[in-house]
Amino acid sequence: MEWINKLKSWARIIKRDVIVLWLAARDKRVPWPAKLVAGAVAAYALSPIDLIPDFIPVLGYLDDLIIVPLGIIIAIKMIPSEIHTDLRAEAAERLSRPVSKAGLVAIITIWIVCAVLLLRAFGAI
Numbered sequence: 001m002e003w004i005n006k007l008k009s010w011a012r013i014i015k016r017d018v019i020v021l022w023l024a025a026r027d028k029r030v031p032w033p034a035k036l037v038a039g040a041v042a043a044y045a046l047s048p049i050d051l052i053p054d055f056i057p058v059l060g061y062l063d064d065l066i067i068v069p070l071g072i073i074i075a076i077k078m079i080p081s082e083i084h085t086d087l088r089a090e091a092a093e094r095l096s097r098p099v100s101k102a103g104l105v106a107i108i109t110i111w112i113v114c115a116v117l118l119l120r121a122f123g124a125i
Contacts, residue, residue, distance in 0.1 A: 017072045018045045019091040024079050027087065034078035041071035 018041075024030045025039030044051075045068045054060035076084060 014045075014069065014072065016088070016091050016095060017076065018042055018068075019094055020084070020087045021072065021075050022046070023087045023090055024075070024083070027083065029083050030079055034075065037071070037078055038075040041068070041075050044068065044071065 021038040021042040025035050025042060027035075030038070050060070050063060051067065052059050052063040054064075079087070
């Protein structure tokens, strides 16, 4: 049972670090190469589209277990330590707040609109 607690703790750290990278990509104090890497890693981690689809046994989840943590490590090393400390505190504060339902509705609406446009483009509707 202890390994389950370690896994949950690791998942919380990854979630916080993805938020740190998202914040870093938008922070004016972060150098642009670090912004680029941070934004790409955060987008990949938050995107429902993977390099290797999750339905492929073992490999589907393996890319999430390797690519995201490695990307986080690389991006964090590119962010100056004092800025990283500030962003980590801001990420922890954001995690303690409730999730925005308006943001969820907006994202779902965007996906539905995109799906309808694709279906129309291919003549399915």
